[in-house]
Amino acid sequence: MSIYEHFRPEERSLIDHFSDLRDQAAERYVSKRTDFLDPRQQIILKSVIGSRDDVRLSFFGGYDQAERARALILPKYAEEKDNPFQLSYLEVRYPSKFGMITHPQLLGSLIGTGVSRDKIGDLLIEEGHAQFICTEELEPYFALNLNSVGKMSVSCVPIKRQALLHGVDDWQNFDGTISSLRLDTVLSEVYHLPRAKTSELITKGFVKVNWKIVEKRDFEICEGDCLSLRGFGRSKIISSGGLTKKNKIRIQYGKLK
Structure with a gap:
């Protein structure tokens, strides 16, 4: 195969x-x-x-x-060099008394500098703080070119990896059964919504699969896919396979608390 x-x-x-x-x-x-x-x-x-x-x-x-x-x-026998992944860690400093930077705002500003999303790792946001990870060669570029996020003026400075704000995402796992792996059907199970409602939200562009908007209700979902439904949060398909006595597909999925 x-x-x-x-x-x-x-x-x-x-x-x-x-x-x-x-x-x-x-x-x-x-x-x-x-x-x-x-x-x-x-x-x-x-x-x-x-x-x-x-x-x-x-x-x-x-x-x-x-x-x-x-x-x-x-x-097989090669040895890893120092900093083999060549990552840089940057903090976006801004006057937090005038507002808070959000994840979409920061991502939009980073991509707005002309850099591909593939060169940018996780964005880490907490109240009053914003950080992101990027490929090492882009550190001086962002330090020079990231001057604003939304309506706020910002500065971009390198930090040590130990200073990252990261926490652990709190996922809760569930088991379910579905009649098919269609996107509208999977969303209906995961978010406990009528299928007609999930179909409507899909056609409105409110659904992303693996960080890309999908507007096809019959789009087939696979194991490992990450889903997001605007207003309802993020989820991921951990496993799928096996049938119940009523020929329903067994799935395990996770949802962010």
């Missing part, structure tokens, strides 16, 4: 890219490092590497619970 059969058609080019990195590491004996990958992309890369024993795979996004992470593909 081809690896393509386990993933979506639109993910084929990503599978090919990861396969090329794997082959370069194994055949040319060179280490290969990716940009930041979201959890779905990390699952695909793990599948591409599989159980091969001629390469090693590791991920790191700046802290243990990081959602977005860079991957390092190493030949």
Whole structure:
């Protein structure tokens, strides 16, 4: 069975890219490092590497619970160099007495400087504080070019990894059954909403799958997908498979508290 059969058609080019990195590491004996990958992309890369024993795979996004992470593909006996993932940690300083920076505002401003989302890791927001992780080569660029977020003037300064604000996301896991893996059906189970309501929200552009807006009600959800429904929070599909006596599909999913 081809690896393509386990993933979506639109993910084929990503599978090919990861396969090329794997082959370069194994055949040319060179280490290969990716940009930041979201959890779905990390699952695909793990599948591409599989159980091969001629390469090693590791991920790191700046802290243990990081959602977005860079991957390092190493030949079997290669040694990791210092700072192998080449990450930088930056704090956005602003006058918090005039307001608070939100996650969407900061992400919009970062991308507004012309930098690809693939070069930016997690954004860490707490009251009065905003931080983000990026590839090492972009540290001086952001320090020079990130001057405002929303309507507030800001400065961007490097910090030590130990100064990151990160906490642990509080996920709660559930088991459920669904008639199909259609997006509207999965959302109905996860968020306890009528299917007609989830269909309406999908067509309005209120739903994201793996951080991309999806407006097709029959979009098929896969294990490892991350979902968000505006106003209802985020969720993720941990596992799917197996049928009940009534031919319903068993799923396990997580929701942020």
